Amino acid sequence: MTIPVLTIDGPSGAGKGTISRAIAQKLGWHYLDSGSIYRSLAIAVLNRGTDIQNAAAVAAVATGLVLEFECGETLSVTLDGLDITTQLGLEETGRVASTIAAYPDVRAVLLQKQKDFKQSPGLVADGRDMGSVVFPDAAVKVYLTASAEARALRRYKQLKEKGIDAILTQITQDIEERDRRDQERASAPLMVAEGAFYIDSSVMTVDEVMNEVLRLIH
Numbered sequence: 001m002t003i004p005v006l007t008i009d010g011p012s013g014a015g016k017g018t019i020s021r022a023i024a025q026k027l028g029w030h031y032l033d034s035g036s037i038y039r040s041l042a043i044a045v046l047n048r049g050t051d052i053q054n055a056a057a058v059a060a061v062a063t064g065l066v067l068e069f070e071c072g073e074t075l076s077v078t079l080d081g082l083d084i085t086t087q088l089g090l091e092e093t094g095r096v097a098s099t100i101a102a103y104p105d106v107r108a109v110l111l112q113k114q115k116d117f118k119q120s121p122g123l124v125a126d127g128r129d130m131g132s133v134v135f136p137d138a139a140v141k142v143y144l145t146a147s148a149e150a151r152a153l154r155r156y157k158q159l160k161e162k163g164i165d166a167i168l169t170q171i172t173q174d175i176e177e178r179d180r181r182d183q184e185r186a187s188a189p190l191m192v193a194e195g196a197f198y199i200d201s202s203v204m205t206v207d208e209v210m211n212e213v214l215r216l217i218h
Contacts, residue, residue, distance in 0.1 A: 004029075004122040005137075006217060007130035009193060010144040011179050012094070013151030015201050019144065019209050020126035021071055026214070027124070031071040032117040034127030034134070035097070037110055039088045040067050040079050042096035052096055055103040062109040089158075091174065098178050101128075102185040128182055131193030140217050141196035144209065148175050150202040 006023065008016045017033060024031035041062050044050075050057050070076040076085050087093055100106050114134050117123055125134065131141035146154075152172035159166040182190035192198060197216055201209050 001120065003118055003120050004139045005118060005125060005135045006123070006140045006142070006213075007125045007127075007135050007138045007193065007196075008142045008144055008213070009126075009128055009130050009132070009190070009196070010142075011128075011146075011151070011175075011182065011190060013155050013175060014144045014146045015154075015206065015209060016126045016144050017075065018206055019213060020124045021075065022206075022210055023213060023217075024071060024124040027122060027217075029122035029124050030117055030119050031069070031075075032114060032123060032125040032127075032130075033069065033075055034110075034114055034125065034130060036069070036075060036077055036088055037065075037067065037114065038097040038101045039093050040077055040084060041065055041106070041110070042093050042100060043084050043087050044079060045100065046092070046096060052099055055100075055105050058100050058103060059105040059109050062106050065110075065113070067113075094178070095174070098181050102181065102187060104187040107187050128190045129188040129193075131196050132191055133188045136193070141193045142213055142216065143192040143196045143198050145198070145200055146202040147200075148172055148179065151175055 008020050010016050021031060044061050044065060045052055045058055048061060050061055066080050068078045077088060131138055149172060152168060152175050155171050156166050156168045199209060199212060
């Protein structure tokens with residue numbers, strides 16, 4: 001039996017997670033947030049004091065990674081039995097995740113873990129290289145993006161709502177730097193997968209993006 005896969009790739013802050021989770025729930029499909037896999041590895045590396053410049057050491061941590069995802073209104077993630085959900089969105093976690101995601105050995109270890117999420121009745125996979133590397137034969141591929149300024153403003157508002165101090169210009173700079181690293185890395189760079197539909201959400205609402213992606217699926 002063919003298991004359908006929808007991939008939604010794009011840069012950080014484009015709304016991939018919100019859209020992917022909503023569609024997975026609407027269709028009753030499984031959900032893969034590849035970014036959370038790399039962020040979870042970043043947390044494991046930080047907790048263990050592993051040198052993030054040592055690709056082999058990071059890959060060793062990745063090999064023993066024990067993760068559980070629970071997709072409801074929001075994503076809940078446990079690492080070795082401990083809830084790490086609140087740590088996933090930290091700026092330090094994101095910076096470390098972006099760094100270690102550039103290591104080919106780390107990506108090779110985590111590749112099979114991601115492929116294992118493909119189960120009946122279907123999968124919505126959200127990340128940077130879901131359509132280009134992990135699921136190149138996906139039934140529908142989407143590249144969801146937005147301007148760096150729009151993404152920074154969204155992130156700024158999220159942090160302020162949580163009572164976390166933030167500087168908009170610094171967030172914008174961090175996003176632009178992360179984009180550059182993701183696009184220029186040698187292993188599985190951020191790119192528009194062959195056959196992917198390009199959606200710019202800079203001035204779109206969540207419902208508008210949802211409806212567009214569902215239209216593509218149907």
